[in-house]
Amino acid sequence: MAVVSLSIVHTFSWRKRSTFALILLSVILSVFVFCEFLIYYIVIIQCQWPQLKSQSSTASKQTPDSILKAMFLSDTHLLGQVNGHWLDKLRREWQMERAFQTALWLLQPEIVFILGDAFDEGKWSSSEAWSDDVRRFQKMFRHSADTELIVIVGNHDIGFHYEMTAFKLGRFLKVFNFTSEKLITRKGINFVTVNSIALEGDGCMICKEAEAKLTELSHRLNCSLQDQSQYQKRCSGVDIPPASAPILLQHYPLYRESDSKCTGDDSAPPDKKNDLFREKYDVLSREASQKLLWWFHPRLILSGHTHSACEVLHNRRTPEISIPSFSWRNRNNPSFIMGSITSADFSLYKCFLPFEITVITVYCIAGTVLVVLILARFQPHISPVHFVQRLITKYKAL
Template sequence: MPRFSVRWTVAALLILGVCGSFLFCEYLIYFPAILQCAWPRSSQVRAGEGIDGRPVDSAAVRAMVLSDTHLLGAVGGHWFDKLRREWQMERAFQTALWLLRPEIVFILGDIFDEGKWSSQQHWEDDVRRFHRMFRHSTDTELVVLVGNHDIGFHYEMDWFKLQRFEKVFNASSTRIVTKRGVNFLLVNSVALHGDGCPICQSVEKELIKLSRDLNCSLQSSQPGGGVTDGCEGSQLYPPTSPVMLQHYPLFRVSDAACTGQDAAPSAERHLLFREKYDVLSKEASHRLLQWFKPRLILSGHTHSGCEVLHDNKYPEVSVPSFSWRNRNNPSFILASVSPGSYALSKCFLPEESTVISVYCSAGACMLLLFLAHCLWMKGLLQCLSLFLLGKHKSL
């Protein structure tokens, strides 16, 4: 084979290896991972009932739930870390939207990493990147909850940061979103310290009103029911138990009982949680359960997965972080929810270690190919030299 032809062949193989590795790791790898996911089937749906105790059924709402994206800010975020992790979340989200087509997407807080202290200029830059990464069609509704990194921990939050967050996402941080007879209760759990702070008082007042509205909706749905005492002027919702979504988990001692591949590392599971920092306080958790009696609670904050049953009847699922920055194997929840039932399945994204291994393997193969080419060319030159030298002597 001519020398120039060998060189072009090796160069083409090296270029193909680089481009192929990049294309697979940055685009294609998300497809086989998410294609393994599917919306829960009806046979997996857990039986449920309306608030009035009567079975209810309708077409299930397809809800995608993720948490703790932690878009890095200008102060503590390294440019390469920001580029790598945000690209991963953008490709994962866009691929999931295209393949799974959810009707509604919930992000359970800590959208930003530095919202608690970012300047207005940095905040606007973070918001712009968020809208680019999590762009969606009009067929999908995006609902965002507030987390402690968005407005600060309880002692850091103020009205300016809360209203700045609510203005960006065009909604109050505590409200009920109703879709085809399903009530999704959104709770600003950062403001549930119960110490009488102005924001805490406002959120608690709104929660009490929402609890009253739901109870009045129940009463009005019962046979012979109508507007009863204390329900004048209340807003009516579908008479079904709500699905409660919030950033902080309800109170639990630790993650010791949590299992599964997305649970906290074994060395961390027995660490005790701090009330009002890692989880809500016992008092706040008890009030939420008594006010709303949710059929399902979805929370974030811990960056790890866990399933807990409160009072032997209120299931809670902690949703892991969506970002490689917080865990090697991010995931999200697929929920099929109807007024009378719900079913959940978990969808795992590609592991960051897998991507690194693919790049390392491809790099090693290309290096071996380059070295083999160099050795082969060196040997060819030596043979050619000996041949020419022998021919010269024969003359």
């Protein structure tokens, strides 16, 4: 009889332990799924494609088929073999992959532009390291045939001007089919992609070729906007694109003194806003900036590089938007830009990604709850309330 009673007690105790273990496992899995999967859907599903300006004279004439849904992001900085710790790489690449794939599934953009610095160590990586970086990039930013991905070159992809070589530029062009100073036309909308590292103005071979292509593109676009009856001879034999003012896409921002006038939660930190920018390093030179404005008279400029957001109005009429880094390694609050664009109008919306501090807080709270549950189960003489109070006191002391 005693043996039977002990067996029943042991079975009951085993079932209690199993139930408790299942509860702990359920909590752990729930928190993990929320922080690593669901949070991206919860945040990004709140983003919507912006409506075109109602006051536009052409907006009412636009049909859904004439509106291009474009997504813009920048500075993904995939870590390489030298500076990238394996755990840091694993974490950051997982975050960017989940954010990008979730955005594609929920928002279904027609075209995605990455405005430079896709890689962190392209400026010095060996052929083997470069191939590994490309493989990981293509896995993270995979997309269906319904979405077009265009990657623009940045200084970390091929190096600053003094590090840039034809070999580094060539391998980037080969992988991404990116041709410097290229005109991309979709639905009558003209995008001009610029290799801003080549706008040094020192007469280097790559720089001369870049400027020659830009002047040729400028001529083509100007011909498209002119009265052909008056400029027939000048534009004879020119491959004329649709008559639409272009959108400039580049890595370096146009020249500005600093980020002192930039506003918003994702602008530069207060202690960095007044730091003066260096020409040809932080921003384009004054000369190169004026050339681009004069050549193209763009209706919009999108850039990256600074890792912080900024909106600037050049010559009192041309807006430029600097897009923050897409990587949580560079920001607590990454974001991307959604654009509804036609040949005559555009409207932009900034979609923020989950804050890193939010994920960390959830993990910390869940960890505390687990510790309290374990103490309550195996150390009943220790008060969970007292334990939590001690944790709060220690946290405040920090």
